[in-house]
Amino acid sequence: MRMLDVVERAGNKLPHPFMLFVYLALFIIVASWVISLFNVTVVHPGTGEEVAIQNMISEDGLIFILSSMLTNFTGFAPLGLVLVMMFGIGLAQKVGLIETFMKKTILNAPKRFVTFAIIGTGVIGNLASDAAFVIIPPLAAMVFYALGRHPLAGMSAGFAGVGAGFTANFFIAGTDALLAGISTEVAQTIEEGLVVTPVDNWFFMIASVVMLMVVGTIITEKVIEPRLGKYNPRYGEKGIVDQKLEDVTAQETRGLRNAGIAGLIYAALIALLVVPTNGVLRGEEGTIVPSPFLSNIIPIILFFFIIIAIAYGMTVGKIKSTKHVPEYMADAMKDMSGYIVLIFAASQFIAYFNWSNIGVWIAVSGAEFLTNMNFTGMGVIVGFIILAAILNLFIFSGSAQWALMAPIFIPMFMVLEYNPAFVQLAYRIADSSTNIITPMNPYVPMVLAFMKRYDNRAGFGTLFSIMLPYALIFLGLWILMFIIWTLVGIPIGPGVEMKL
Template sequence: MSTIQEEKPSFFSKCLNVIERLGNKLPHPFILFIYLAVFLMFISFVVSLFDVSVIHPTTDEEIVAKSLLSKEGVLFMLSSMLENFTGFAPFGLVIVMMFGIGLAQKVGFFETFMKTTIIRAPKSVITYAIIFTGVLGNIASDAAMIIIPPLAGMVYYAIGRHPIVGMAAAFAGVGVGFTANFIIAGTDALLSGITTEAAQGIIPDFVVTPVDNWFFMSASVVMLVVVGAFITDKIIEPRLGTFDPTYADPGVISEKVQEPTSKELKGLRNALIAGGLYVVLLASLIIPANGFLRSDEGTIIPSPFLDNIIPIILIFFIIVAVAYGKTAGTVKKSADVPILIGEAMKDMSGYIVLIFAAAQFISYFNWTNLSTISAISSSELLQDVNFTGMGLVVAFIFLVTIINLVISSGSAQWALMAPVFVPLFMLLDYNPAFTQLAYRIGDSVTNNISPVNPYVIMVLGFMKRYDSRFGFGSIISLMLPYTLIILAIWIVMFLAWNLIGIPIGPGNGVYLDQ
């Protein structure tokens, strides 16, 4: 343990302290968007005074800067406020998606699934099981952060391994792997909606769907599990050594892992059977050449299946949740279903409030034409200096990792960055879905070392129960190998994917013409 206790703050620790102070001085994301909207009003007024304009490279149309403080601008802000909110692409997608995911969480399906996967895994693959469960657990959002790290600590302690090592593996899976999954999740819907809003400033009818990063993010799950387990077993565990209970809370030492009850296990079994039958039904409508969910031309890409992926996933989770709840006893009557969905929606209240402010800012930014003007001007500058290839995309990933250290909300960060970078990369011929994918890599890897991430402090609290000497510098130094190594491998994987030319999602490549 002495290897991670610092007598004097290192240079890196001092940098993190500065980042923490800066992050803590930032206002709540809702207030931040309000400030940015006010700032945008002033900037648009100043820029319009100079009659700034550019020529759109694809339509040859003159794009002129407009002022939000003009009569036209003020009327736009007033008349568009409700439409900006209700018509914001991520809003409906995420709310509908959370009907199903939230219900599955409230009935206890996700908790039982996570517990069963970890507890019943053979000792030889326990690290892989913990990280795998952490990565897939992000579909349950905050619940994964709360359930998996302490559970992993107890499991590790029960099999005679250092409990903090188990928590580090779990936190790496949930945090660093936050945007990766085999299943289309709320994150996919949220990010694709914001990307669509930003992309339509260049191509009005352009749509980024929740499945547009599916292939790459599914492959990323495998990479994260293998690399994360290697880091845990070869770097983290040797560094921490043998667990010394001297500094542990006596209460945590006596805690036992609570295995799922027989009813919960039966519920999980029935849920998986019901979900499997639903998947078989879907397959029968997709695989045949004349399947209902194929296009009129008989294709799957595009097809009604992909166009309607959100309601299809919604139905899947409702079926799974009801099957589990009826068996486990968490759903006793039909009226319980809407009540539980309502409780899940209460957890979304913070997101709804944030979306209202973000939607206004993005709409104002697009209306002033400053988004398009800045994108066109920046793309011309980058082309002039010949900085337009994969080096630029990698630089963008690094920029995202830095910003993520001071803005803990991934949706808020993308709502800030997408209106600038999505149009910019589109003018350089990059698919918005590809830009979004680059963002997701940068946004994930620094989650576990961000001083403003509240879950860093929460997991630190779990770890301190096993070692009271553990401090903020301890958890950061513990998680840093995951960040650095996975970032490097993820970027290499990202570049190799592009070099080989594998689609990043159904029908989506790196460039706009793919």
């Protein structure tokens, strides 16, 4: 607890998050200049091309800074995702649907299972890809506040489930297909015809969901909530802390019923486009993973929220004409103004980091260091996991980092007769664990913006001190689980063992 207090105090002495990203961007500019003076180059493991550190204090660098400023911001993928999702979620919130739903369902559920349910929903929510980052944490904060618990504890539980549990699931998700494709391509350079399938890590990931839900609940209730103490609403925004949960009226009950009916009709229509083998939203070969259904899950979820919100709003009298719909959406967007300003600076920092090739240099250099240590057996696997977890602090995209690391480590481990699916699994648990504490995570600014709505004193120190226990404990227990699973000899997927 004392260590976390130190982390929070030190972190909150940092400048405003907007200015912090500005300073980080300036640091990258200077660092790229200094490193480039030494003519540092690395060979990109995926393309085989020599990659040099690009100097941002140069003609090309200056042109990039000026010419990319707008596209860095407008092309920042999470920005569009968050704002579009808030059209639907914000509409549902403004008409009162989310509050009524919580009163009617979640608040009537056994309170001892609420944390467990939130973390589980976050973990399984990766089926909706990055949309889960936008939906789960703020909803979890609202649930905790409504129950008289600290909203930041709820938000941390939701963020931990979505971020640290991003790779785990009961179901096969897009992540499985994406990483398996990279692993297969690399493995076939060593052994022609070897295929890593999307289900090769499935058994381990199913067990991981249970572990994350149980451990995440214990961390939230035994570490995070006691440390945060009793919530003081005087530090929150008026619109947030003034929410009061009164008994559900008969009209609100009818609104929920009509929203549920509308949602079921919409879900049935989507199912007609997905379930049949020749469904429009299936892949070219009749697959669901990958498919247009998964790649377009964001607009599908958006329309779902809009439809149920309109059905509810019309029933309870909040929506009496079509003009009320855009008015409520616009009102919801006002709450996102702080996030939009913050993202402008964050997007520039991340763009500079990528353009300078500093991330590629760190990844390749770290991999070479581990290779030269000449570890053998489980020691080298654990070292690989720790290295991947550290590198994830600099390269947030799981697929991008794996595209860098797979060409180095899969061949190395295959020479030692390790199954590439086993190496991929080791990478996945490392990559997920530190998702929630890296400033390269584009959803960290969003979570911080939501945190500040409940507590205007919150800063990066608050966020990282809350999320650090999840990251470290998840990583430690995941490594232990990985070792025990391997020693016992349980398949990590259908017919997949540690060795080839």
